[in-house]
Amino acid sequence: MARSDALDGRVAVVTGASSGIGAACARELVGRGAAALLTGRDPARLAACIEQTGHPGRCEPLAADLTADGAPEAVVARCVERFGRLDVLVHSAGIYANEPVERATLETFDRQFAINVRAPYALTCAALPHLGPGASIVFISSVFGSVGLAGATAYCATKGAVEQLTRTLALELAPRGVRVNAVAPGFILTALNEATLGGPTEARRAVEASTPAARIGDPGEIAPAVAYLASGAASFVHGATLVIDGGWAAQ
Numbered sequence: 552m553a554r555s556d557a558l559d560g561r562v563a564v565v566t567g568a569s570s571g572i573g574a575a576c577a578r579e580l581v582g583r584g585a586a587a588l589l590t591g592r593d594p595a596r597l598a599a600c601i602e603q604t605g606h607p608g609r610c611e612p613l614a615a616d617l618t619a620d621g622a623p624e625a626v627v628a629r630c631v632e633r634f635g636r637l638d639v640l641v642h643s644a645g646i647y648a649n650e651p652v653e654r655a656t657l658e659t660f661d662r663q664f665a666i667n668v669r670a671p672y673a674l675t676c677a678a679l680p681h682l683g684p685g686a687s688i689v690f691i692s693s694v695f696g697s698v699g700l701a702g703a704t705a706y707c708a709t710k711g712a713v714e715q716l717t718r719t720l721a722l723e724l725a726p727r728g729v730r731v732n733a734v735a736p737g738f739i740l741t742a743l744n745e746a747t748l749g750g751p752t753e754a755r756r757a758v759e760a761s762t763p764a765a766r767i768g769d770p771g772e773i774a775p776a777v778a779y780l781a782s783g784a785a786s787f788v789h790g791a792t793l794v795i796d797g798g799w800a801a802q
């Protein structure tokens with residue numbers, strides 16, 4: 552594949568495309584020339600995301616709960632049926648539960664692992680027969696894949712697992728020319744944290760005060776890194792995690 556950051560002719564699947572970081576990734580990839588199967592649970596917000604790409608003719612929506620049996624396989628089948636191939640997987644679907652361990656339930660532990668870890672693994676496995684030389688898989692990890700956060704033990708464990716999926720799949724898939732990498736965002740304002748960081752809250756002030764860039768980030772500041780990792784410009788990047796956090800984790 553040419554060492555360019557263009558994605559013309561490439562076909563991507565983006566999960567979590569109905570919101571936040573996944574929606575921004577969809578806009579960025581399609582804006583750089585890719586066609587994309589965009590998936591999330593909410594059909595109306597998926598449709599809005601497709602309009603926002605500016606190229607609805609190069610997008611195909613599929614509303615699905617990725618934790619449901621058969622859903623990852625259905626996503627891959629629809630993508631190949633519509634576009635004839637699959638070159639890029641962006642795993643952005645995810646949930647976060649703030650739940651101090653004294654009150655935490657195994658139900659929320661399982662739910663976070665089901666969507667944050669099991670679903671991207673299952674989707675990767677379903678896509679494997681279609682991923683050839685030059686293909687790229689990008690996980691959305693978190694700074695909390697390598698740093699703990701009190702009150703979010705299960706979430707942090709899911710992101711630690713994502714970091715290991717990234718490294719280990721990179722080793723397993725490099726021989727077939729498939730690259731696997733991750734982006735680890737810091738605090739990015741999306742629906743995931745709107746309730747705590749959306750206004751002038753104490754939590755927001757604390758995040759801003761502890762971030763060298765002195766602000767929280769925007770999904771549009773994550774998407775270009777995902778597009779880079781998806782492209783031929785990253786042809787020698789395997790098993791890496793790119794931290795994008797305004798300097799938060801450098802301290």
Ligand SMILES: NC(=O)c1ccc[n+]([C@@H]2O[C@H](COP(=O)([O-])OP(=O)(O)OC[C@H]3O[C@@H](n4cnc5c(N)ncnc54)[C@H](OP(=O)(O)O)[C@@H]3O)[C@@H](O)[C@H]2O)c1
Binds near residue numbers: 647692693
């Ligand atoms: N925001 C941050 O500060 C931050 C920081 C580090 C890492 N991250 C990670 O970035 C990723 C995207 O998060 P975000 O901030 O963009 O959150 P978001 O705006 O809440 O978006 C989450 C997306 O995941 C989808 N999703 C959730 N459960 C699903 C399921 N069972 N099946 C299919 N899709 C499902 C949602 O679909 P519907 O809305 O249609 O249900 C939505 O599209 C997550 O993996 C998150 O852990 C976020």
